[in-house]
Amino acid sequence: MLVASAPLIGHVFPLLPLALALRDAGHDVLVATAADGLAAARSGLPVRDVAPAFDFGRIARGVMLRHPLVARAELAGTAGTRGAALLFGQVNDELADGMVALAQEWSPDLVVYEPFAVAGALAAARVGVPAVRHENSLFDGRELVRVTTERLTGALRRHRVATIPPPAAAIAVAPPSVATQDGWPLRYDSYAGGGELPDWLREPGDRPRVLVSRSTVAGPGGAGPMRAVVAAADRVDAEFVLVRPNGRLSRSALPANVRTVDWIPLAAALPASAALVHHGGAGSVLGALVAGVPQLATVGPGDRRFNATLAANRGAGIAAPARGITAETLSRLVTDAELAAAAVKVSREIAAMPPPAELVARIESLG
Known part of the structure; x- marks a missing residue:
C-alpha cells in the first residue's frame, strides 16, 4: 500500500498511525512524499522522495506574487480553500511525475492519500488501483480535492488521466461536534516524531x-x-x-x-x-x-x-x-x-x- 502525503511534517505525521497499523497487519507500506515530509522515516516505515528538488518556500512565494489578492486573503486566514487550491495545486504538480513513476515501479494494490496530496489519487488512477482519502485537517476533504484538481490539468494531461475519480472510501478524523467530514470515522492520532519527555x-x-x-x-x-x-x-x-x-x-x-x-x-x-x-x-x-x-x-x-x-x-x-x-x-x-x-x-x-x-x-x- 502506498501512502501519499504533501511534503510537510504536519501533513504526513497524522497519516502514520494508520500506515503503521497496516504494516503491523502484514502489509507492505511505502510512504511517498518529499522535503520535510521525509521525516516520516523516523517511524521506521520506508519512505520514498518523489520530488528531490522540492522547495515549498519557492512555490509559496511564486503563488503569492502571481495572485496578490488571494495572497492577502491567505495571510489573513480568509482565503479558505481558494488559497489552498492555488498553493497545493502547484505543490501537487511538482509531486505528480515522481508519484506516478513510483506507483508504476512499485505496483501498489491501493493508495492512501491526504486531501493536500491529490498527486496520490492521480497515481492511483494512472495505474488503475483503488484510492482512499485520509483526512488530516479540519477542512472538507472533498472540496479540497475538487479545487486542487482544477489546478492539475497539466499533470492530468501529462499522465493521460481524464479526471481523478472519487475515492473508493474516505476516512474522517474530525469529531462530528467540531466539523463535518465525509467517510469512515477514525480516532485522530499523529506520530510523535521523536524526542523524549522529561x-x-x-x-x-x-x-x-x-x-x-x-x-x-x-x-x-x-x-x-x-x-x-x-x-x-x-x-x-x-x-x-x-x-x-x-x-x-x-x-x-x-x-x-x-x-x-x-x-x-x-x-x-x-x-x-x-x-x-x-x-x-x-x-x-x-x-x-x-x-x-x-x-x-x-x-x-x-x-x-x-x-x-x-x-x-x-x-x-x-x-x-x-x-x-x-x-x-x-x-x-x-x-x-x-x-x-x-x-x-x-x-x-x-x-x-x-x-x-x-x-x-x-x-x-x-x-
Whole structure:
C-alpha cells in the first residue's frame, strides 16, 4: 500500500498511525512524499522522495506574487480553500511525475492519500488501483480535492488521466461536534516524531501548566504566540513551557514561570497539562481535543483562522490573534470551567471513534 502525503511534517505525521497499523497487519507500506515530509522515516516505515528538488518556500512565494489578492486573503486566514487550491495545486504538480513513476515501479494494490496530496489519487488512477482519502485537517476533504484538481490539468494531461475519480472510501478524523467530514470515522492520532519527555512533564506541577507550541512550517505566523505569551506570563498564576522556541527567544531572559524544551512528544505531555497555546494548526487543535485540555489557538494565515474558530465555536478553546493575547486571556484559559468541560466532552467523543487497527479490515476489502 502506498501512502501519499504533501511534503510537510504536519501533513504526513497524522497519516502514520494508520500506515503503521497496516504494516503491523502484514502489509507492505511505502510512504511517498518529499522535503520535510521525509521525516516520516523516523517511524521506521520506508519512505520514498518523489520530488528531490522540492522547495515549498519557492512555490509559496511564486503563488503569492502571481495572485496578490488571494495572497492577502491567505495571510489573513480568509482565503479558505481558494488559497489552498492555488498553493497545493502547484505543490501537487511538482509531486505528480515522481508519484506516478513510483506507483508504476512499485505496483501498489491501493493508495492512501491526504486531501493536500491529490498527486496520490492521480497515481492511483494512472495505474488503475483503488484510492482512499485520509483526512488530516479540519477542512472538507472533498472540496479540497475538487479545487486542487482544477489546478492539475497539466499533470492530468501529462499522465493521460481524464479526471481523478472519487475515492473508493474516505476516512474522517474530525469529531462530528467540531466539523463535518465525509467517510469512515477514525480516532485522530499523529506520530510523535521523536524526542523524549522529561520526567517533570509527566506529572502536573504546583501550578497549572500551559504548553506553548509553534508551527513546523517556516513563514508568516510560523513563530506563533510565543512572544506574546512570554510578555504576559509574569502576570499569570501558571507555569508556561515553550516547546521548540526559536533561537533568539530561547536565549533571551525569560520570566521565572517560563521554561523551554526542545522537540517532545506533545501528546504525551498534554495529559499532565492544563492547556495548550498554539499557532492554530489542525494537528494542534485536534491534539488538544484528544487530550481534553482547553486551548488558545491564534488566528493567522492559511487554515489557522478557520481551525481556531472551530475550536472556539465548540466552546473548547479561545481564538485570538497573537497580538491579542493578554494576561487576562491566559488566566481565563486555565480557570474557565466551561472551557475545560467542553474540551473533556470532545475528548470523550474522539475516544469513542475507532482506532486505526479497526479500519484495517475495511481497507483490505478494497484492495
